[in-house]
Amino acid sequence: MRREIRITGFGGQGVILSGVIVGKAASIYDNKNATMSQAYGPEARGSACSTQILVDDKEILYPYIRKSDVLVAMSQEGFSKFVGELKADGVLIYDEDMVNPGEVKKGIKVYPIKAQRMAETDLGRKIVTNIVMLGFFTAVTQAVPKEAMVEAIKTSVPKGTIDLNLKAFDLGYDAFE
Amino acid sequence: MKADPIGVRTGTLYLDGDRATAEGAIAAGCRFFAGYPITPSTECAELISERFPEVGGIFIQMEDEIASITAIIGAAWGGARTMTVTSGPGISLMMENIGLAIMLETPCVVANVQRGGPSTGLPTMVGQADVMQARWGSHGDYEIIAYSPQSPQEAFDFTIKAFNMAERYRTPVIVLLDECVGHMVEKVVIPPADTIEIEPRRLTDAAKDEYLPFAYGDDLVPDMAIAGMGYRFHVTGLTHDERGYPEMSVRCQEWLVPRLVAKIRQNADDIIEFDEENTDDADVVVVSYGISARVSRMAIDLAREKGIKVGFLRLRAIWPFPEKRVAELAKKIKSYVVVEINLGQIYYEVQRCAAGRCETLLSPHAGGGVHDPEDIFKVIEKGAKVK
Amino acid sequence: MSPKGVPEAVIAAVSSEEHPIAPFLRMDRMPHIWCSTCGIGTAVKALVAAFEKLETDLDKVSIVSGIGCTGRVAGYVRLDSFHTTHGRPIPFATGLKLANSELTVIVFSGDGDLSAIGGNHFIHAARRNMDLKVICVNNFIYGMTGGQAAPTTPLTAVTSTTPYGNAEPPFNLCHLAAACGANYVARWTALHVRRLTKAFAEILVKPGFCFVEVITPCSTLYARKNRLGTGLDIMKYYHDNTVIEHGAEPADTDIVFGGPIICGKFVDRDRPTWLEYQDQHLGEVLGDKYYRGKVLQGAGER
Ligand SMILES: Cc1ncc(C[n+]2csc(CCOP(=O)(O)OP(=O)(O)O)c2C)c(N)n1
Ligand code: SF4
Numbered sequence: 001m002r003r004e005i006r007i008t009g010f011g012g013q014g015v016i017l018s019g020v021i022v023g024k025a026a027s028i029y030d031n032k033n034a035t036m037s038q039a040y041g042p043e044a045r046g047s048a049c050s051t052q053i054l055v056d057d058k059e060i061l062y063p064y065i066r067k068s069d070v071l072v073a074m075s076q077e078g079f080s081k082f083v084g085e086l087k088a089d090g091v092l093i094y095d096e097d098m099v100n101p102g103e104v105k106k107g108i109k110v111y112p113i114k115a116q117r118m119a120e121t122d123l124g125r126k127i128v129t130n131i132v133m134l135g136f137f138t139a140v141t142q143a144v145p146k147e148a149m150v151e152a153i154k155t156s157v158p159k160g161t162i163d164l165n166l167k168a169f170d171l172g173y174d175a176f177e
Numbered sequence: 178m179k180a181d182p183i184g185v186r187t188g189t190l191y192l193d194g195d196r197a198t199a200e201g202a203i204a205a206g207c208r209f210f211a212g213y214p215i216t217p218s219t220e221c222a223e224l225i226s227e228r229f230p231e232v233g234g235i236f237i238q239m240e241d242e243i244a245s246i247t248a249i250i251g252a253a254w255g256g257a258r259t260m261t262v263t264s265g266p267g268i269s270l271m272m273e274n275i276g277l278a279i280m281l282e283t284p285c286v287v288a289n290v291q292r293g294g295p296s297t298g299l300p301t302m303v304g305q306a307d308v309m310q311a312r313w314g315s316h317g318d319y320e321i322i323a324y325s326p327q328s329p330q331e332a333f334d335f336t337i338k339a340f341n342m343a344e345r346y347r348t349p350v351i352v353l354l355d356e357c358v359g360h361m362v363e364k365v366v367i368p369p370a371d372t373i374e375i376e377p378r379r380l381t382d383a384a385k386d387e388y389l390p391f392a393y394g395d396d397l398v399p400d401m402a403i404a405g406m407g408y409r410f411h412v413t414g415l416t417h418d419e420r421g422y423p424e425m426s427v428r429c430q431e432w433l434v435p436r437l438v439a440k441i442r443q444n445a446d447d448i449i450e451f452d453e454e455n456t457d458d459a460d461v462v463v464v465s466y467g468i469s470a471r472v473s474r475m476a477i478d479l480a481r482e483k484g485i486k487v488g489f490l491r492l493r494a495i496w497p498f499p500e501k502r503v504a505e506l507a508k509k510i511k512s513y514v515v516v517e518i519n520l521g522q523i524y525y526e527v528q529r530c531a532a533g534r535c536e537t538l539l540s541p542h543a544g545g546g547v548h549d550p551e552d553i554f555k556v557i558e559k560g561a562k563v564k
Numbered sequence: 565m566s567p568k569g570v571p572e573a574v575i576a577a578v579s580s581e582e583h584p585i586a587p588f589l590r591m592d593r594m595p596h597i598w599c600s601t602c603g604i605g606t607a608v609k610a611l612v613a614a615f616e617k618l619e620t621d622l623d624k625v626s627i628v629s630g631i632g633c634t635g636r637v638a639g640y641v642r643l644d645s646f647h648t649t650h651g652r653p654i655p656f657a658t659g660l661k662l663a664n665s666e667l668t669v670i671v672f673s674g675d676g677d678l679s680a681i682g683g684n685h686f687i688h689a690a691r692r693n694m695d696l697k698v699i700c701v702n703n704f705i706y707g708m709t710g711g712q713a714a715p716t717t718p719l720t721a722v723t724s725t726t727p728y729g730n731a732e733p734p735f736n737l738c739h740l741a742a743a744c745g746a747n748y749v750a751r752w753t754a755l756h757v758r759r760l761t762k763a764f765a766e767i768l769v770k771p772g773f774c775f776v777e778v779i780t781p782c783s784t785l786y787a788r789k790n791r792l793g794t795g796l797d798i799m800k801y802y803h804d805n806t807v808i809e810h811g812a813e814p815a816d817t818d819i820v821f822g823g824p825i826i827c828g829k830f831v832d833r834d835r836p837t838w839l840e841y842q843d844q845h846l847g848e849v850l851g852d853k854y855y856r857g858k859v860l861q862g863a864g865e866r
Contacts (some may be wrong), residue, residue, distance in 0.1 A: 020362065024191040027364040036191075036362040061475045061548060063357050063468060183855075209663050211655075230846045231566040233855035235662045237838075239655060240688040247652040248659035251628070254646065255663025277649050404660060407623040411590065411639055413647035416633075422593055423639060423647070431700050 001057065003143055005070040006085070008050040008078030009098075014130035015074065019051030020145060021152045022132060026055045029148035031058050049079050055143060072137055074115070074129070093137055095118050095129070103126075111140050111176070118171055128168035131157075135172025146173065180373035182206050184232045192365045194358040195220035195262075197227070197329035198288050200367060201336025202260045202477040204377055207286070208234040209257035211248035213241050213267060216300045217356040218290040221262040242267040246274040246287065251466060253283045256378075256403040257347075258340055263286040264356075265298060268307060268314070272335035275349055278314035279437060280414045282391075282399060284343035284378065286336065288352040290359040291467075293544035295402050304544035305467055306519035311351050312496050318434050320441035322448055323351040323496040325466040329363045335493070341376035342448060343451035346440055347398050355518065357392040357468040357547060381408070391433075399439035441497060451502065455481075461560040462506055465493040465516040468547055473516045475552035485561045495523070510558035512536035517551050518544050522562030536563045588612040588622075590642050595837065596635055601795020601834030603754035603780025604634050604701050608641065610757050610778075611672075611699065614764035622666070627670045628657040630677035633707035633782075637672040651681030654689045657696050665839055668697065668768060675702040676714040679735050683715065690744035692838040693772045699764070700737060700775065705780035711785035718821035720820060722789045734819070737777050742814035742831045749831035753779040755802040763829065772837045779825055790821075 005022060009015045016038050023036035039050045052065045067087045073079035073094040079101060086092060088107045096112040104110055115132040119125055131153065138149050148165065157165045184203040192200065193516060199221045202210070210229065212222040222238070232393050235257075239245040242263050249259035263271060264349035268289045278285055291307045293299025294489070307314075311323045316561035322342050324335035339350040381388055390410045393399040402408040403508045416430050442446070456462055465473040470491045480487045490506070492499070503526075507513070512535050515524040522542045528537040542554040589612075598604050615622060622643055629638035631650035638645040648656045653671045661669040671678075678686050678700050690695060705723055706712040712725040716737065720729040742749045748770050752760045760778060767774035781787060781798035792798055802825065809817075810828040817826040836844065847857040 020191060025364055026190050028191060034363070037357075037360050059474075060363075062550065063361055063471065094349075098500075116194045209659065211659060228852055231853050231855055233648060233859065235842075237658070237662065239658075240684050243652065243653035244658075244688070247648065248662075249654040250648075250657030251646070251656035251661075252663035253659075254644075255660040255667065257659075259659070259663075274649055274652065277652075281646075288792035354769050402644075403664075404662055405624055408644050409623065409644055411645045411647070414649055415647065420592075422590075522572045 002060070003055045003063055003070070004068045005053040005055070005072070005143065006050060006065055006068045007072040007074075008048070008082050009055070009074030009130075010077070011016065011049050012055045013049070013074050014127070015049045015071055016051050017156060018072075018134055019053050021149065021156050022053045024156060025144045025148040025152035026053070030145055031150040032057060032088045035060050035063060037063065039055060048075070048081060050078055050082065058173060070137070070141055070143065072133060074133060077101065090120055093133070095133065111136070114173055119168060123164065125164060125168075125177065128165055130171035131165045131168035135169040135173055137172075138169075139173045139176035147160050178375045178377045180370040180375050181206060183368035185367060185370040185373060187367050187369045190365045190367060191326045191362055192329050193220060193360050193362045194326065194329040194332040194354055195290060195360065196224045197365045198262065198336045198352060198354065199224040200365070201333040202286065202340065203228055203232060203234070203556045204333075204367065204370070204373055205337045205340035206258045207260045207340065208232070208475065209249060209252035209259040210234065210261065211239045211245040211252070211259075212261050213239055213245050214299050215242075215264045215267045217292055217359050218262045218264040218267070218288065220359070221288060221290070228422040242270040246271040248509075249285050250274060250278050250281065250283045253285045254281075254404055255547055256405075257457040258284070258344075260288065263288065264290045265292045265294050265300070266296070268310065272310075272314040273316075276317060276319070277414050279315065279319045281412045282347040282401070282437070283349065284347050285349050286343055286352060287349055288336070288354060291353065291355045299545050301356070302461065302545040303468065303518060305517050306522065306544060308495060308517070308519065309354065311353055312522065314364045318438055320438050321351060321496045322346065322348060322441065323353045323494065325353045325492055325495045326358055327467055327470045327491070328358060329361060329365045331493075332358060333365050333511060337373060341374070344376040344378055345398070346444065347401060348381065348441065351496075353467070355450050355467045378403075380406075389419045391417065392419045393436065400451050404535040407535060408436070410515060445497040449499045450499055451499050452489070452493065453492040453502075454489040454491075455486075456488035456490065456506055457562060458486050460486045460511045461514055462488040462490055462510050462558050463514045463516060463553075463557065464490045464492070464503070466495055466523070469518055472547045472550055473553055476516075476552035479550060479554045480557045480561075485557060486534065487557055492523070498526050498530070500530045504534075505526055507531035507534040510525050510551065511563040512538055512561045514538045514540055514553070514556050516540045516548060518542045518547065536560065570735060585609060585612045588615060588642055589640055589853045591642055595604065596640055598633060601781060601783045602633070603703065603778070603782070604637065605703055606754040607699065607760065607778045607780060608637055608759060610672075610760040611764050612641070613757075615762040615767055617761065617765050618768055620768060624658075624666055625668045625670065626660055627672055628660065629671070630673040630682060631708065632674035632677050633700040634674035635677060635686035635708070651677055652685065653677070654685040654696065654698070656817040658689060658694050661695055663696075664838065669695070670697045672699045673701070674707065675700055675704070675716040675737065676706045679737055679740070687740065687744045690741050690746045690773045690775070693745055693747055693835045694836040695771050696773055697767045698773065698775045700777050701780050702737065702777050703780050704784055705782055705786040707782050709787055711789060716825060718819055720821050721786075723786075724789070736814070736818045738775070738817055738830055739814040740820065741773070743774040745773070746775045746831060747833055747835055748829075750775070750829040751777040751779065751825075751827050752816065753802040753806060753808070753825060753827060754781060755799050756846045759827075771840070772835060779819075798855065
């Protein structure tokens with residue numbers, strides 16, 4: 001089954017790295033096919049930043065999102081830009097402190113989290129907000145197995161920060177009960 | 178000869194097409210790179226600049242693309258395997274000296290990550306409209322070799338092929354990516370170095386006073402000397418004789434240029450590469466390449482679900498063009514449908530080879546995105562209705 | 565019948581005697597295309613004399629030219645020689661040199677080739693202090709294409725595209741090279757064969773971007789269009805109007821139509837070359853991981 005995932009936020013939040021981790025987890029550690037691409041150009045200038053990850057058991061033929069299954073939003077601007085592409089029964093994950101979703105269409109499953117605040121207060125490092133988000137995303141969607149995500153994090157983050165990032169991941173993962 | 182393990186990052190990586198091209202080049206032994214930044218090709222140059230110091234390569238960012246292509250030609254004559262990478266405006270600037278590489282029979286690789294044109298066009302968005310430029314862009318008569326990868330994995334694989342063919346035929350080879358493949362990140366498996374076959378340079382072993390730089394044998398490819406070997410040879414972009422000396426005459430032009438063309442045409446079967454699927458009973462055959470080939474497959478699946486007999490011809494190498502096969506298939510099908518992100522380039526090539534034996538239809542796209550599979554499907558449907 | 569009544573036997577004797585520079589030339593390509601009294605040949609002669617003086621290992625010398633009358637030099641000297649495209653000998657030579665740093669790489673080309681179409685490459689190679697020996701024959705005009713204006717054409721000089729006299733200020737190539745960072749900058753005329761030879765001998769062993777401008781007569785085009793007389797008249801002009809001023813401030817060496825020509829060695833300094841700087845910097849930053857560093861060290865130990 002093909003799943004289309006969009007992660008969005010602003011520059012410096014590690015949006016692209018998040019996309020790489022999800023794509024790598026699915027394709028290298030879960031043996032699926034997964035492509036990741038990021039928005040380039042005028043679209044990527046300024047504050048908005050986004051990445052799309054496509055996961056499929058079969059070869060990925062169409063390289064872009066058409067209707068996303070999952071939107072992970074870490075900024076208001078990104079949310080506004082991409083909420084429209086969510087499927088009628090899609091999953092919306094967002095950081096409550098950063099995004100006010102207002103009225104969301106019925107049918108969309110909504111999962112708020114205070115990822116940035118958790119990263120700051122529990123780990124003292126705002127920089128791992130994106131990984132907290134990924135933990136939460138993994139628990140909510142089960143789009144990629146937890147073990148695969150852990151492996152992908154280990155091989156994608158800077159060497160000295162693996163433990164911190166894994167803690168962040170668990171923090172997010174456990175936030176979903 | 179096998180690849181030097183120092184340059185081969187064996188393992189399973191998650192890479193975009195640009196970086197996979199860089200890894201392919203380094204695995205193939207590329208040790209000199211000159212380039213000028215341009216979206217969407219820059220990631221390739223960036224990775225090379227990072228990796229080269231550890232493998233003994235020399236990376237130089239030149240002042241423009243003309244300098245870049247000329248520097249890699251010079252470096253090839255200094256003995257290096259060389260590459261440059263560019264896009265849109267940059268490839269236009271390189272054209273004169275791609276002709277120099279053709280004329281001096283210089284092995285080198287040029288990667289063009291196609292974006293939307295003309296002019297500055299769509300720097301960050303996909304196009305496939307440089308296909309004919311790759312074939313004909315420099316002045317004069319020549320043949321070119323060009324590959325079109327549809328994935329980062331193929332960007333890696335085809336770049337190695339490009340280096341090998343460049344050496345085998347002593348000619349510039351183009352890796353014609355598109356922005357979508359260039360920027361798409363996907364799994365890339367890099368095999369162990371001892372499984373990667375590398376074509377050595379065809380260095381001459383002639384006696385010093387007997388060497389003729391442009392004397393050739395049955396395969397029409399002369400053996401090469403490089404600077405510093407003691408041959409004290411001369412090469413020129415002017416029409417030249419066996420000795421490499423300029424001779425501007427009809428006779429010499431007839432001696433030289435037809436061979437430059439023939440060394441590719443005569444060996445075309447060794448170079449041409451395509452995938453063929455379900456053409457046996459097909460009424461319609463879709464022809465496509467690069468990212469468009471992937472999208473086409475969705476339309477083909479759709480059509481097959483609807484009972485249309487569709488086959489697929491996917492070009493791995495675009496140039497030389499598989500003329501014979503396209504002509505053969507034309508005899509037994511109703512139509513070709515060509516899918517490309519331009520307003521008709523390979524379309525005309527297919528039409529030429531079909532030569533009226535079947536219809537040739539185009540599913541065009543002006544650039545900036547990929548086709549909607551539905552749109553391709555509609556053209557396939559039309560193609561199936563041809564009497 | 566022999567010219568001017570010279571006995572056949574004398575001609576035979578003279579022509580069977582090999583010219584002293586013949587071993588350096590591709591004699592199978594003679595006669596060359598240059599006009600008589602053209603200054604390009606003189607510059608070639610001086611280069612060959614420098615090779616002789618230094619007993620250079622010519623197997624390790626490459627010469628790269630662009631397009632133009634001067635561009636033909638690569639075709640006549642018996643070295644690994646590359647006749648490239650108009651304006652591009654410098655980037656070609658850059659690649660050649662960096663691919664095999666053992667080579668001495670000479671760029672021999674015209675003023676139009678190096679400073680008009682190739683001007684961008686020229687300033688950047690000087691900025692990088694690329695280890696190239698750049699010899700520029702400056703005849704103030706485009707010879708090959710029939711005498712059009714060049715970026716070096718002095719104000720008021722007549723060319724086929726400035727029929728009423730040139731109204732564009734020219735480049736002072738020595739000033740340009742010096743300002744961009746060249747290690748060595750000198751100017752001589754085709755009259756100064758000994759000094760030119762000395763300059764060539766100096767640059768052949770000096771690392772970095774070395775630039776020698778050779779002011780030469782183009783008797784066929786520049787001289788004719790500007791009524792400067794014969795090749796001999798121009799040599800006489802050089803003789804009477806050259807001011808030798810070693811160490812002159814390059815900015816003060818502009819060439820003015822009909823004015824004096826300041827010659828000499830203007831710059832001789834030792835900035836690190838492009839490759840030296842790379843090796844030093846990357847070696848420092850990457851340490852053992854710097855492959856060329858390991859290779860260079862290995863070579864040193866042997
Ligand atoms: C791209 C390109 N543009 C124009 C030409 C035509 N062209 C050949 S030589 C030349 C000028 C040569 O002048 P210069 O470099 O001063 O050399 P000279 O002939 O005076 O020695 C020109 C414009 C060319 N060969 N290539
Ligand atoms: S045209 Fe001028 S530069 Fe060219 S060969 Fe004749 S004299 Fe020399």
